[in-house]
Amino acid sequence: MSLDNVCGCSAAEEIIPLNKTNFYKKQRRVALRNCGVIDPENIDEYIAVDGYRALAKSLTELTPQDVIKIVSDSGLRGRGGGGFPTGRKWSFTAANQADQKYVVCNADEGDPGAFMDRSVLEGDPHCIVEAMAICGYATGASEGYVYVRAEYPIAVKRLEKAIEDAKAYGLLGDNIFGTDFCFNLHVRLGAGAFVCGEETALMTSIEGNRGEPRPRPPYPAVSGLFAKPTTENNVETFANIPQIVLNGPEFFNTIGTETSKGTKVFALGGKITNTGLVEIPMGTTLREIVEDIGGGIPNGRKFKAAQTGGPSGGCIPEAHLDTPMDYDSLLKIGAMVGSGGLIIMDDTSCMVDIAKFFLKFTVDESCGKCTPCRVGTRRLLEILEKITDGKGTMEDLDTMEALCYYIKDNSLCGLGQTAPNPVLSSYRHFKEEYIAHVRDKKCPAGVCKNLVQITIDPDKCKGCSLCSRKCPVGAISGEIKKPFVIDQSKCIKCGVCIDTCKFGAISRK
Amino acid sequence: MQKKISKIPFKGTPEQEAQLKAVIAECKDDKSRLMHVMQKAQDIYGYLPYEVQVMIAEGMDVPLEKVYGVSTFYAQFALSPKGKYNVSVCLGTACYVKGSQDVLERICSELGINEGECSADGKFSIEACRCIGACGLAPVFTVNGEVYGKVTPDDVPGILAKYKNAED
Numbered sequence: 001m002s003l004d005n006v007c008g009c010s011a012a013e014e015i016i017p018l019n020k021t022n023f024y025k026k027q028r029r030v031a032l033r034n035c036g037v038i039d040p041e042n043i044d045e046y047i048a049v050d051g052y053r054a055l056a057k058s059l060t061e062l063t064p065q066d067v068i069k070i071v072s073d074s075g076l077r078g079r080g081g082g083g084f085p086t087g088r089k090w091s092f093t094a095a096n097q098a099d100q101k102y103v104v105c106n107a108d109e110g111d112p113g114a115f116m117d118r119s120v121l122e123g124d125p126h127c128i129v130e131a132m133a134i135c136g137y138a139t140g141a142s143e144g145y146v147y148v149r150a151e152y153p154i155a156v157k158r159l160e161k162a163i164e165d166a167k168a169y170g171l172l173g174d175n176i177f178g179t180d181f182c183f184n185l186h187v188r189l190g191a192g193a194f195v196c197g198e199e200t201a202l203m204t205s206i207e208g209n210r211g212e213p214r215p216r217p218p219y220p221a222v223s224g225l226f227a228k229p230t231t232e233n234n235v236e237t238f239a240n241i242p243q244i245v246l247n248g249p250e251f252f253n254t255i256g257t258e259t260s261k262g263t264k265v266f267a268l269g270g271k272i273t274n275t276g277l278v279e280i281p282m283g284t285t286l287r288e289i290v291e292d293i294g295g296g297i298p299n300g301r302k303f304k305a306a307q308t309g310g311p312s313g314g315c316i317p318e319a320h321l322d323t324p325m326d327y328d329s330l331l332k333i334g335a336m337v338g339s340g341g342l343i344i345m346d347d348t349s350c351m352v353d354i355a356k357f358f359l360k361f362t363v364d365e366s367c368g369k370c371t372p373c374r375v376g377t378r379r380l381l382e383i384l385e386k387i388t389d390g391k392g393t394m395e396d397l398d399t400m401e402a403l404c405y406y407i408k409d410n411s412l413c414g415l416g417q418t419a420p421n422p423v424l425s426s427y428r429h430f431k432e433e434y435i436a437h438v439r440d441k442k443c444p445a446g447v448c449k450n451l452v453q454i455t456i457d458p459d460k461c462k463g464c465s466l467c468s469r470k471c472p473v474g475a476i477s478g479e480i481k482k483p484f485v486i487d488q489s490k491c492i493k494c495g496v497c498i499d500t501c502k503f504g505a506i507s508r509k
Numbered sequence: 510m511q512k513k514i515s516k517i518p519f520k521g522t523p524e525q526e527a528q529l530k531a532v533i534a535e536c537k538d539d540k541s542r543l544m545h546v547m548q549k550a551q552d553i554y555g556y557l558p559y560e561v562q563v564m565i566a567e568g569m570d571v572p573l574e575k576v577y578g579v580s581t582f583y584a585q586f587a588l589s590p591k592g593k594y595n596v597s598v599c600l601g602t603a604c605y606v607k608g609s610q611d612v613l614e615r616i617c618s619e620l621g622i623n624e625g626e627c628s629a630d631g632k633f634s635i636e637a638c639r640c641i642g643a644c645g646l647a648p649v650f651t652v653n654g655e656v657y658g659k660v661t662p663d664d665v666p667g668i669l670a671k672y673k674n675a676e677d
């Protein structure tokens with residue numbers, strides 16, 4: 001008797017194993033390998049899946065230089081946004097002599113819509129503890145700090161428990177594995193400031209100050225936390241370390257592309273059927289992510305663009321759907337891998353409006369230390385507001401572009417230097433949409449309220465009066481059984497009437 | 510966003526002070542734990558009034574302006590308490606067009622405080638919010654979650670009286 005007879009389902013409804021579903025088929029889990037698999041609060045479960053073996057191997061079989069060589073050879077690059085080669089970063093700190101050095105883990109995860117670092121901390125906290133200890137050994141640091149955003153209380157709790165348990169097992173503290181290597185870890189909480197994700201601001205914040213960035217040089221490898229040589233890496237970067245050390249560089253550098261090795265976790269969201277975290281080999285094309293893993297755009301709508309890197313990143317239009325998702329390919333088309341936020345937009349999204357949305361975010365989050373960012377982003381936002389209000393001129397577009405470059409070139413830290421990216425990249429790929437707003441006073445996607453009109457088609461309207469009763473501002477009037485009309489001077493374009501009309505008579509243009 | 514330090518009288522209890530002192534005692538040898546102390550203080554008091562900032566500055570042996578500077582830099586630190594009754598006025602588009610700004614101003618003048626502040630007796634605080642999804646009732650405001658819709662400025666005194674006269 002076959003199995004489907006037992007369970008009563010036909011072969012056509014066969015249950016597909018998770019790893020064969022379209023969502024998982026193209027994924028490969030390195031950083032997320034333990035998430036959802038082991039109990040994150042149980043150190044024994046982590047140890048059972050080779051946990052702390054990479055640390056044992058480092059301390060007992062490898063010199064610090066060996067560890068750095070393995071990490072360098074793996075080709076791992078920073079996952080926090082910059083993509084700097086991790087092995088090289090470690091070697092800089094290792095080369096500096098000091099009485100005290102530090103390891104810092106950046107778990108501030110500020111990109112709105114991204115949550116991979118949170119998933120690692122909540123699902124596999126020991127992996128970060130182990131990786132930071134390995135980094136401490138490789139660079140000669142005996143103290144580490146994890147800076148976690150305060151909005152992640154579960155991550156904080158699990159991390160603190162992991163540190164306690166590791167201490168109790170002798171995996172942190174003095175003379176780890178009977179060697180003379182000592183390492184201690186501390187957790188510090190952020191308090192809601194995006195700029196603190198920037199490495200120098202983060203260190204300033206750990207020191208107990210306003211989280212304002214510092215000029216570089218000196219680089220953290222020379223003078224970082226408490227003015228001591230410091231290695232700072234992102235959560236996902238660290239999450240790859242134990243596997244690399246344990247399995248050797250080939251394990252990692254055989255995945256991915258020529259210059260971007262390994263896997264990257266993206267937080268897939270927006271107008272897409274399957275949302276969630278996806279970990280894919282570097283170089284997977286955006287099309288594979290959108291169509292195969294993401295299951296396409298819902299409601300029969302059309303893909304318009306994808307935004308990567310959140311408020312620091314850029315957009316990728318349909319023409320570039322076949323771009324491999326890796327550091328260099330994305331930079332070439334004016335976007336970036338960023339920390340891994342990946343928002344899909346369909347034809348109902350207005351690119352000018354999206355650029356404005358991200359810019360509002362950076363205006364709010366600019367720390368105010370330097371003028372190009374503090375004042376420049378605000379002026380830029382005003383230009384975008386003027387455009388979306390239908391008051392923009394063609395000269396405004398030129399001013400906008402020039403201002404973008406001015407802000408990029410003159411801001412002190414990465415926040416200001418990348419703030420214009422969403423504007424520049426959408427202007428590059430969707431110039432005609434900007435021009436439509438300015439010259440034709442039209443928003444092709446029907447989003448910018450001052451540029452759309454809500455109208456009732458008299459041929460379709462049955463005169464039921466439902467819309468006029470729902471309109472919050474009383475803009476709709478008419479006689480029962482005759483076509484109703486909208487008073488454009490009153491209408492606030494809330495769209496309530498469109499959803500109310502049973503005959504599809506009301507539309508947005 | 511600009512933050513203003515609350516002018517309402519400080520009503521900390523000796524128990525709260527003892528709790529804060531314990532936190533300070535644990536952290537005072539490490540000045541980098543200032544933010545941690547402030548986070549704990551906010552857990553204890555609900556916000557960071559002047560008096561608490563002074564206690565922290567003295568306890569941690571850092572200048573008061575540093576404590577104040579940190580408290581205004583990070584979005585999470587509150588400088589004003591929420592009142593027993595928190596009045597939240599919707600300034601979303603629908604409500605704004607229907608005159609919620611006038612309603613807000615009337616509420617402020619009735620209670621004698623500004624948006625983002627708390628009244629001296631700790632009874633009322635006022636905040637502005639974005640659309641709460643009740644646009645059909647615009648303009649809308651809420652008092653501790655209770656929704657008042659289609660209000661005019663002249664309705665304000667009557668509604669607030671209910672709370673002003675409520676038993677403590």
Ligand SMILES: Cc1cc2nc3c(=O)[nH]c(=O)nc-3n(C[C@H](O)[C@H](O)[C@H](O)COP(=O)(O)O)c2cc1C
Pocket residue numbers: 077078079080081082083084106107108109110111194195196197198199200232233234235237238339413414415
């Ligand atoms: C405004 C701004 C915000 C940032 N936010 C984060 C963040 O939330 N998480 C992160 O890991 N890196 C963030 N970064 C990047 C860090 O400065 C730093 O480059 C990175 O953490 C280094 O680690 P990696 O080499 O492992 O990527 C941010 C940078 C800037 C300029």
Ligand code: SF4
Pocket residue numbers: 195212213365366367368369370371373374411412413414415416417
């Ligand atoms: S670029 Fe912006 S965030 Fe960075 S230091 Fe200047 S003002 Fe602050």
Ligand code: SF4
Pocket residue numbers: 454470471472473474475476486490491492493494495496497498
């Ligand atoms: S869009 Fe909103 S305000 Fe305009 S007519 Fe329809 S319901 Fe009224």
Ligand code: FES
Pocket residue numbers: 599600601602603604605639640641642643644645647649
């Ligand atoms: S705008 Fe006020 S409830 Fe929607």
